Amino acid sequence: MTEHEPAAAVRETAEAIATMEVRGAATIASAAAEALAEQARAAAASGRTASDPAAFRASMRAAARTLRETRPTAVSLPNALRYVLQRMEGESVDRLRRSVVDASEAFVRQLDRAREDLGRVGANRLADGDTVMTHCHSTDALACIETAVEQGKSISAVVKETRPRQQGHITAEQLRDAGVPVTLIVDSAARRYLDEVDHVVVGADSIAADGGVINKIGTSGLAVNARERGVPIMTAAQTIKLHPETLTGHTVEIEMRDEAEVIDAEAREAIGEIDVENPAFDVTPPRYMDAIVTEQGQFPPESIVTLMRDLFGEGAAEPWAEP
Numbered sequence: 001m002t003e004h005e006p007a008a009a010v011r012e013t014a015e016a017i018a019t020m021e022v023r024g025a026a027t028i029a030s031a032a033a034e035a036l037a038e039q040a041r042a043a044a045a046s047g048r049t050a051s052d053p054a055a056f057r058a059s060m061r062a063a064a065r066t067l068r069e070t071r072p073t074a075v076s077l078p079n080a081l082r083y084v085l086q087r088m089e090g091e092s093v094d095r096l097r098r099s100v101v102d103a104s105e106a107f108v109r110q111l112d113r114a115r116e117d118l119g120r121v122g123a124n125r126l127a128d129g130d131t132v133m134t135h136c137h138s139t140d141a142l143a144c145i146e147t148a149v150e151q152g153k154s155i156s157a158v159v160k161e162t163r164p165r166q167q168g169h170i171t172a173e174q175l176r177d178a179g180v181p182v183t184l185i186v187d188s189a190a191r192r193y194l195d196e197v198d199h200v201v202v203g204a205d206s207i208a209a210d211g212g213v214i215n216k217i218g219t220s221g222l223a224v225n226a227r228e229r230g231v232p233i234m235t236a237a238q239t240i241k242l243h244p245e246t247l248t249g250h251t252v253e254i255e256m257r258d259e260a261e262v263i264d265a266e267a268r269e270a271i272g273e274i275d276v277e278n279p280a281f282d283v284t285p286p287r288y289m290d291a292i293v294t295e296q297g298q299f300p301p302e303s304i305v306t307l308m309r310d311l312f313g314e315g316a317a318e319p320w321a322e323p
């Protein structure tokens with residue numbers, strides 16, 4: 001590792017996030033926080049960063065920038081980096097290292113606790129005998145369903161497969177393991193099955209100050225259909241999904257992924273000259289979402305800005321920026 005090159009663990013985590021081996025907003029956040037702890041350990045053990053606090057700090061900022069550049073939409077990633085770097089303190093490398101490792105561990109503990117707490121809030125919205133519909137794979141959404149099951153409620157699920165990456169398969173397996181009877185459907189069958197479900201439960205990658213929910217592509221269409229069918233839809237999202245930059249008018253970047261996820265090379269060749277686009281996320285306007293369920297309780301989407309101001313103030317620092 002040279003002074004400006006992040007530790008191997010950071011490069012591996014960044015690669016795993018970019019290729020979606022590590023995916024889902026909360027999982028990305030905890031992997032990024034853990035990678036910063038690895039960076040701190042490596043930087044404290046070798047080269048100039050081991051003896052020069054300024055070089056150590058610079059190496060931490062560079063590692064955070066590498067992690068930040070992997071995927072643009074889930075705000076939990078910069079929020080995790082911010083959490084750790086803002087708690088980096090001390091005059092010596094040893095103290096700096098300890099502060100980073102402690103902050104990283106505290107962040108991961110907080111993440112797990114928040115998921116448990118929001119799971120209880122979300123579970124309160126579900127009744128014995130309910131059927132839920134899911135989209136993509138969200139650990140926060142699953143916490144609500146799994147907690148309801150742990151409370152003794154009988155819950156069944158209609159799981160959308162979620163093209164093109166089919167994260168619905170992960171959801172189906174996890175729910176089956178939790179003892180939930182699962183029906184897997186293709187995305188385009190969702191409206192038909194809405195007649196048979198009591199709730200739609202989704203996660204979020206980011207929540208904007210106006211209450212807009214940014215989640216896996218297809219969430220907004222599902223929400224509009226759910227409203228038309230009179231089926232309540234909730235977003236389960238711990239507060240690290242709140243996007244502080246939207247307080248000052250910024251929009252959330254929607255990741256565009258490779259066309260190879262949509263169409264293989266052979267089909268592409270056979271069809272000929274066409275454009276293929278592959279947006280990974282979309283925005284559900286607040287009027288189509290019934291509730292945002294967080295570890296601090298449930299909120300109507302339009303009121304989330306109050307919580308966001310309490311937690312993040314009026315803006316978002318970028319502690320990874322070069323001085």
Ligand SMILES: O=C(COP(=O)(O)O)[C@H](O)[C@H](O)COP(=O)(O)O
Nearest residue numbers: 023024025026138139140203204216
């Ligand atoms: O849209 C996705 C995952 O997209 P991708 O598979 O492209 O990362 C999930 O609904 C959110 O990230 C929330 O997940 P969690 O609740 O686990 O944070």
